[in-house]
Amino acid sequence: MTEPSSDPWGYVPALESAELARLRDEYLLFVGGSFSDGSGERTTGVNPATTERLAGVPTTTESDVDRAVAAAEEAFRDRWSRLAGTERAKYLFRLGRLLQERTRELAVLETLDSGKPVKQAGDFDLPNAAAYFLYYAGWADKLDYAGFGPAPEPLGVSGQVLAWNFPLLTLACQVAPALACGNTVVIKPAETTPLSALVFAELCEQAGLPAGVVNVITGGAEIGDRLLTHPDVAKPVFTGSTEVGKRIQHRLAGTGKRPTLALGGNGTNIVFSDAAQEQAVQGVVDGAFFNQGNVCGAGSRLLVEESIAAEFVERVRDRVRTLRVGDPLDRNTDVGALNSAAELDRITRLVEAGEAEGAEKWTSPCALPGRGYFVAPTVFSGVQQSMRLAGEEIFGPVLSVLTFRTPQEAVGKADNTPYGLTAGVWTEKGSRALWTARQLRTGVVWANAFNGFDPTAPFGGNRESGSARTGGQAGLEAYLDV
């Protein structure tokens, strides 16, 4: 007979095996169709949930950027741009299928490298990444019908500097339309999350993609800058912070190139008093804590109608209390590790600033692992418009609560940031939901929902969130000479 558990309602760990990731000891760059070492010192990739070494990763110098761009340029000129759209379509289809087939492996790999929960990597990141390739495969031979006039032309080599929050998904969002339109790419994944892109290179090889059509290099900010400002890169693409995006736009001024920038946000969930409360609570909690809040479109702010605020915030806290923070490989885990020590430090300081500015802090009493970059989900109430929490991009598991009395006030407060990416609206009254959706100056509005994402639905923002759209017909525009 077994002893009764001291916590009869506790979860039994449901661990995914790290073995599934088929980690190699050393990874290589992918340039011109073959794997090679970079010309910098080799470094190590770290699992942010354990701070242990994952694998050896090459670093690069300018010469690696140059040879990758040259390989992409040659592939564009001699092969990819000459290939019929219907043939390009089949290569994209192959990549989509390969992603589907290796979903479990890549989900575990992504989890090890980024710290995100494996449940999310397997149920959100990978299926969406595959869906992006399958969707844009269909566009490759239909560009004449995309609304940009007959026979729109590709641009050439696209240099793509990607984000660490959704390493493989941001890759798919940019690489799929780039290739569909006939461009070739040089990808530089984020310095802290290069592994899934380096394995994606294997998929390109398995798909028989012509050499040089996709090239993957590693490196930090300097290599990223070099890639985006390379004279032979026709289309610079950056997914990441607004601060860096502005710097890139500044550096490209006067070159005649228009960077595609997918930048930050400080999203809002607006909850009216007549909202279906259980659903709204779930949506608000998902919005703020999905992917540890490391989402450009995260609902970092809750704007709740004053008459229900006290009760609603209590329900949000109750729900947040049940979020399981811990081992990202455990399928029960809701909130994984932050991506790096630097991120942990940044969030810690932002939380300190929130307290110093007088907001009321509540932290989930969850247990945190003894190592790794974890932070407990935190809810600030009594947040004022002037506080850093209300204006800056949060990008971490921190929710700020503000209140409103009228719909106009809600919209005004929601829009009172330099960003304009996402918002959620919760009300049972259709006319109010649609009115609010129309008033908000964001690129995406989820009404009675949050975080919906699909390759058919354009995603992107306004103002300092950058004006790029990924997804849909609109997602082709960045990669065509139109």
Added chain:
Amino acid sequence: MSEGEQPVSGRERVTVPKTYKLHIGGSFPRSESGRVRTVEDAGGRFLANAAVASRKDLRDAVAAARKGFETWSGATARNRGQVLFRVAEMLEDRREQFTSLVSDAEGLSREQAAATVDTAVDRIFWYAGWTDKIGTVLGGANQVSGPYTSHSAPEPLGVVGVLAPRHSSLLGLVSVLAPVIAVGNGAVVLVDRERPLPAVTLCEVLATSDVPGGVVNVLTGDAGELAPWLASHADVNALDPTGAPESLRAELERNASGTAKRVFDAPAAEPDWNRDPGLRRMRAFTGLKTVWHPLGA
């Protein structure tokens, strides 16, 4: 004074010349700086003194454009179309006047100038018809994989800063302004020193066509002096550098990067404005908004 000859006998009358001023928030103020600059025709003959706008005028114009945008973007697309049709009517009505202005400004024959004015009228007429159709062409239903309805529609960006073409004083101006306002933006237009008079007179057309005050604000003067401030202004959402000389482009783009502003990809040289404009400009000055809602009984 450009109209008619100087009187030589008691039977001829002296004309009343027009003072060319700025257009801000629906009014026609002088520059708060009091500055003016002499405008001459293509042959060097004195035409008028045009106001030279200051940075203060620019700030006022941006504030007015923000208010104008709120009104204009809140109007129905059909209503915006009706107003722009009215602009075309008013411009047609003043065909003779604009023919003279364009002829003087650009050194064209009357026939050439009249053809340019005709094309300008047709251009506004074309954009007027787009206001309530662009949504269906650029937007649509997203066939998402899940129990949601999702649709995307183009929305105006807000306040757009426009550097008017330096050569084509009416057709060029109309070709850059009409797409910006057809989709619901407010505009602040900088008109450089060489050919400002058609622009100021166009404002009179706008003011008598029920275009709400502030939707279009026109500042004449020295574009090189004001454009960098327009590019960096935090309440300007996008920039059209069409009229900026190549030497100024890099600085404007650097300034625009401070707020990650969208900068229209304008060719270095002034294009042939007689060509079919296509949708490029309307696409550039809108952003898609995607709205989701779950489905369920």
